[in-house]
Amino acid sequence: MFESKIIANASGRNWTSILWLSAMHLGAASALFYTSRANIISACILYFVTGCLGITMTYHRLLAHRTFALPKALEHFFVTCGALAMQGGPIKWSAQHRMHHASPDTEADPHNSHRGFLHSHLTWMFTYRPQFDSRPKILRFTRDIHCDGYYRWLDTGLGQFLPQIILACVLAWIGGFDMVLWGICLRMVLVYHGTWCVNSATHFFGYRNYPTADRSRNTWWVALITFGEGWHNNHHAYQGVAEAGHKWWELDVTMMIISMLNRLGLVTKLKSIRNIKIHPSSVQSGYLPIG
Numbered sequence: 001m002f003e004s005k006i007i008a009n010a011s012g013r014n015w016t017s018i019l020w021l022s023a024m025h026l027g028a029a030s031a032l033f034y035t036s037r038a039n040i041i042s043a044c045i046l047y048f049v050t051g052c053l054g055i056t057m058t059y060h061r062l063l064a065h066r067t068f069a070l071p072k073a074l075e076h077f078f079v080t081c082g083a084l085a086m087q088g089g090p091i092k093w094s095a096q097h098r099m100h101h102a103s104p105d106t107e108a109d110p111h112n113s114h115r116g117f118l119h120s121h122l123t124w125m126f127t128y129r130p131q132f133d134s135r136p137k138i139l140r141f142t143r144d145i146h147c148d149g150y151y152r153w154l155d156t157g158l159g160q161f162l163p164q165i166i167l168a169c170v171l172a173w174i175g176g177f178d179m180v181l182w183g184i185c186l187r188m189v190l191v192y193h194g195t196w197c198v199n200s201a202t203h204f205f206g207y208r209n210y211p212t213a214d215r216s217r218n219t220w221w222v223a224l225i226t227f228g229e230g231w232h233n234n235h236h237a238y239q240g241v242a243e244a245g246h247k248w249w250e251l252d253v254t255m256m257i258i259s260m261l262n263r264l265g266l267v268t269k270l271k272s273i274r275n276i277k278i279h280p281s282s283v284q285s286g287y288l289p290i291g
Contacts, residue, residue, distance in 0.1 A: 012129065021122075031181035050081055052254055053078055053081045056229055058075070059079070063094045068270045080163060099141060104212075104215075104216065111199040120203060121196045168180050171184065194229075197219075206218045206219035206232075216233040217233050223244075229254070
């Protein structure tokens with residue numbers, strides 16, 4: 001989960017992830033005893049900022065798939081939003097997502113769904129596996145973004161924790177410790193499970209628009225909680241475009257934001273499904289080189 005030194009025992013158990021996720025879930029449960037309108041609003045705002053703008057739009061569609069480009073300063077801002085989700089730095093996150101697309105639902109997939117729902121949702125992070133976590137393997141999949149020094153820093157333990165500590169201090173100043181529980185712990189756990197549902201639920205439940213070789217599905221409720229990521233079969237069929245929703249009813253909030261930024265002249269190099277002739281039997285296969 002983190003690119004800092006991993007605490008592991010002889011069996012490769014990743015105690016860094018296990019202890020961190022346990023602490024955040026405990027904090028999320030504690031937050032429910034301090035419910036208030038201000039706390040709920042802070043968690044909702046940060047859920048959108050870190051989950052939609054950070055993970056879905058920037059970590060996933062911008063960095064991992066390079067489906068559009070932003071001015072570097074704005075890109076760094078949105079990547080920082082992604083780092084605040086505490087799902088790892090942008091380099092490692094992008095690398096493991098590209099590994100998933102290179103060999104989906106196989107033993108070369110970090111969260112292979114054939115190993116069960118719980119594995120693809122959560123427990124794949126509980127073991128250090130060199131074939132997915134080693135620095136050389138991560139570099140092999142992310143040479144295009146590894147050159148950015150800020151992204152390398154965000155992949156370190158300090159880069160992960162310092163922005164979160166600053167955010168916690170701001171929340172404590174605004175609303176006290178209970179707002180920290182809502183804006184950090186509860187919000188983070190909700191974003192975690194939303195992202196994890198893309199790895200798990202969308203490979204088990206839903207319908208398929210395209211005959212991909214993997215188990216990807218379009219799952220409407222995952223699309224709702226992840227701002228469009230639940231249209232996963234569409235994404236596996238056409239991973240090189242910015243849109244995840246391909247039918248008129250497939251709501252894709254993230255694409256709406258990208259389109260708005262495009263109209264403002266901030267998005268460049270937009271790769272759109274509108275520029276591709278869609279045919280149900282014409283799908284992309286495996287990880288596409290970035291360039």
